[in-house]
Amino acid sequence: MIRFAPLGRALAVVAAAGLALTACGGSGSSSDGDTSAAPTTLKIGFMGDLSGENSGIVIPPRNGAQLAVDQYNATNPKVKVELIPYDSRADATTAVSLAQQAIKTDKIVALVGPAFSGESKQAVPVLEEAKIPNISASATNVDLAKNGWKYWHRVVPNDGVQGPAIADFIVGAAAAKNVFVVDDKSEYGKGLGDAVRGELKTKGATVTDDSLDPNATDYSSTVNKVAAAKPDALFFGGYYAAAGKLLKQLRDKGVTAKFFSADGSLDKGLIEGAGEQQAEGALIGCPCRIPTAGETDANVKKFADDYKAKFGADPLIYATEGYDAMTAFLKAIQSGATTSDAINEAVGKSDFDGISKHIKFDPNGEPAAKSIYIYQVKAGQIGLLGDTMTAKLG
Amino acid sequence: MFDNLLGSFWPYTIDGLILGAIYGLVALGYTMVYGVLRLINFAHSEVFMIGTMAAAFVVMTMGITQPLTGFALVGGLLLMVLAGGLASAGSAALLERIAYRPLRKRGASRLAALISAIGASLFLQELFALVIIPHVFNRPQQGRNQMGVARIMQKDVLFTIGGAQIRIDQVIIFAASILMMILLDLLVNRTKIGRAIRATSQDPETAVLMGVDIDKVVRATFLIGGLMAGVAGALFVLQFEVTKFSIGFLLGIKAFTAAVLGGIGNIRGALVGGMFLGLIENYGAGIFGSGWKDVIAFTVLVLVLMFRPTGILGESLQQARA
Numbered sequence: 001m002i003r004f005a006p007l008g009r010a011l012a013v014v015a016a017a018g019l020a021l022t023a024c025g026g027s028g029s030s031s032d033g034d035t036s037a038a039p040t041t042l043k044i045g046f047m048g049d050l051s052g053e054n055s056g057i058v059i060p061p062r063n064g065a066q067l068a069v070d071q072y073n074a075t076n077p078k079v080k081v082e083l084i085p086y087d088s089r090a091d092a093t094t095a096v097s098l099a100q101q102a103i104k105t106d107k108i109v110a111l112v113g114p115a116f117s118g119e120s121k122q123a124v125p126v127l128e129e130a131k132i133p134n135i136s137a138s139a140t141n142v143d144l145a146k147n148g149w150k151y152w153h154r155v156v157p158n159d160g161v162q163g164p165a166i167a168d169f170i171v172g173a174a175a176a177k178n179v180f181v182v183d184d185k186s187e188y189g190k191g192l193g194d195a196v197r198g199e200l201k202t203k204g205a206t207v208t209d210d211s212l213d214p215n216a217t218d219y220s221s222t223v224n225k226v227a228a229a230k231p232d233a234l235f236f237g238g239y240y241a242a243a244g245k246l247l248k249q250l251r252d253k254g255v256t257a258k259f260f261s262a263d264g265s266l267d268k269g270l271i272e273g274a275g276e277q278q279a280e281g282a283l284i285g286c287p288c289r290i291p292t293a294g295e296t297d298a299n300v301k302k303f304a305d306d307y308k309a310k311f312g313a314d315p316l317i318y319a320t321e322g323y324d325a326m327t328a329f330l331k332a333i334q335s336g337a338t339t340s341d342a343i344n345e346a347v348g349k350s351d352f353d354g355i356s357k358h359i360k361f362d363p364n365g366e367p368a369a370k371s372i373y374i375y376q377v378k379a380g381q382i383g384l385l386g387d388t389m390t391a392k393l394g
Numbered sequence: 395m396f397d398n399l400l401g402s403f404w405p406y407t408i409d410g411l412i413l414g415a416i417y418g419l420v421a422l423g424y425t426m427v428y429g430v431l432r433l434i435n436f437a438h439s440e441v442f443m444i445g446t447m448a449a450a451f452v453v454m455t456m457g458i459t460q461p462l463t464g465f466a467l468v469g470g471l472l473l474m475v476l477a478g479g480l481a482s483a484g485s486a487a488l489l490e491r492i493a494y495r496p497l498r499k500r501g502a503s504r505l506a507a508l509i510s511a512i513g514a515s516l517f518l519q520e521l522f523a524l525v526i527i528p529h530v531f532n533r534p535q536q537g538r539n540q541m542g543v544a545r546i547m548q549k550d551v552l553f554t555i556g557g558a559q560i561r562i563d564q565v566i567i568f569a570a571s572i573l574m575m576i577l578l579d580l581l582v583n584r585t586k587i588g589r590a591i592r593a594t595s596q597d598p599e600t601a602v603l604m605g606v607d608i609d610k611v612v613r614a615t616f617l618i619g620g621l622m623a624g625v626a627g628a629l630f631v632l633q634f635e636v637t638k639f640s641i642g643f644l645l646g647i648k649a650f651t652a653a654v655l656g657g658i659g660n661i662r663g664a665l666v667g668g669m670f671l672g673l674i675e676n677y678g679a680g681i682f683g684s685g686w687k688d689v690i691a692f693t694v695l696v697l698v699l700m701f702r703p704t705g706i707l708g709e710s711l712q713q714a715r716a
């Protein structure tokens with residue numbers, strides 16, 4: 001068996017080459033030999049952790065993007081769009097090689113993603129060099145916008161907005177004076193934790209801090225430190241897997257401080273990890289706009305219904321943002337742009353009402369609208385409290 | 395800096411000892427296999443993972459919505475430990491049969507066995523992520539996500555020591571670990587199979603000449619090591635109520651470190667090493683912050699090995715001590 005493997009692989013390569021050749025021939029003849037004619041189907045990639053531990057916050061935006069593409073293709077446009085998923089498993093090295101594959105082999109014209117900040121830092125330069133416009137629906141690290149990237153955008157406000165907004169809510173609506181801040185040492189968690197610490201100190205709160213390893217399970221040393229500090233509130237910067245474990249161990253130790261976290265923890269996995277009883281009342285900030293059960297906004301409600309009809313699940317975190325990011329590309333293509341450069345230029349001029357917010361980009365790629373929302377866990381469900389500026393704690 | 399540690403000295407100590415007991419139980423598997431075969435069984439972390447999965451499966455099957463009490467609780471706990479222990483012991487024995495024995499029979503180098511161990515470890519992780527968690531646990535497309543386990547018992551505080559609240563589950567975990575250690579110590583020192591294990595670790599060739607069936611000894615070693623890891627897995631699920639396909643990775647490294655700290659090949663050393671590591675980690679975290687936990691633990695490992703290369707208690711399975 002083993003001996004035949006190389007031969008089999010060689011055959012596969014020959015077969016693939018043959019297919020590629022026929023494919024070229026086919027497209028050549030259909031466009032009457034005019035090689036400069038616009039292709040009838042453009043490929044747009046979606047990159048993020050689609051099967052890994054944090055896929056819970058990447059699959060909804062992927063579905064949102066898919067929904068946008070399907071709705072667009074259903075209108076029978078001149079130029080159709082195909083969505084190609086790239087599963088980076090949130091690993092920067094994988095993201096870089098997938099980006100290269102997407103550019104060289106699949107010849108994508110645009111990309112929604114990369115989903116997380118760590119992988120964005122490594123993979124976006126590759127996209128930038130190949131001049132592929134990209135819009136992330138969920139990467140929130142502040143420094144990403146400081147690289148002078150011309151093809152990079154995002155539809156969520158960064159941690160520099162999210163962190164202080166949550167911190168203001170902690171000292172404002174939640175009236176906490178003594179706050180404990182824990183981060184998971186990741187690109188995302190540390191950046192967010194520091195933003196919260198900075199704002200809390202400016203507002204005169206006492207801040208104690210610690211960090212933890214998201215892959216570990218025993219957080220007793222952090223929990224003991226929290227118990228000793230007796231804070232009114234605790235903020236955790238990190239993802240839901242670690243947030244759930246931390247919250248459970250805090251409550252089991254009898255710590256009753258209000259628990260706050262941010263977008264990385266906005267997932268049902270938080271409630272499963274912590275246990276329904278322990279998770280009760282936990283507050284989670286997010287630059288994202290998630291449709292809730294009693295939705296009043298008609299556009300958001302229609303999106304939620306369409307999404308549910310297609311995927312058989314409620315639209316969770318970043319689903320609306322994934323839809324909006326893809327819509328920005330689709331509107332560009334609709335306006336006649338078919339090359340990466342033309343699409344990028346059109347995206348830069350975006351100005352439309354998306355599902356999550358009004359979509360318009362600053363010159364550095366940041367979104368112009370910067371609202372942060374706050375959610376609360378009640379009886380095992382995550383519900384929207386409102387905008388951090390106006391929401392009240394019941 | 396130190397006032398934090400001094401202020402919460404007892405909580406740090408208690409949590410360190412309890413985590414250390416779990417490290418110790420897992421470390422036994424590394425240390426016994428090393429004692430007999432001079433092999434580091436890197437797939438042992440997955441044997442532990444299988445124990446946590448079996449215990450989680452029991453809790454899931456019982457369909458618990460409210461924490462149990464009385465006899466139902468005792469029965470549930472025993473079932474968890476039994477399922478964890480049996481699943482891990484079985485998979486450890488199977489691992490030996492498939493991944494190591496064929497190599498050993500052909501006199502392959504230890505390096506080959508090490509590669510085989512790493513391969514088996516990856517295979518088991520992916521097996522759970524791709525097949526068992528999606529299908530057996532009925533969590534499609536979530537094979538790599540953390541899995542919450544229902545709370546089986548109310549975690550009431552029993553008593554306090556110097557400001558540290560001791561919960562009932564912590565007492566159970568600590569007592570069960572120590573009990574398992576004592577039983578193992580008796581098994582190795584007082585029974586025929588124990589004597590065969592000690593003889594093989596001292597000098598395999600002479601042991602064979604004296605009529606020891608080496609395959610049987612190796613199988614028994616894996617079974618016992620697996621059993622200990624499985625019990626540790628069940629206790630882990632009882633305390634933390636989570637598991638996932640890669641749960642064994644970090645804990646495996648820590649347990650291996652505990653085995654080396656205590657003196658690899660030394661059974662009592664595994665317990666001492668586990669407790670020592672658990673305490674050092676927590677004290678280090680108390681002084682420098684939890685981010686420094688691993689740095690402190692491994693710095694201490696390097697220091698101990700510098701001055702006592704054979705670990706705290708030395709490599710003494712050979713010297714018929716334990």
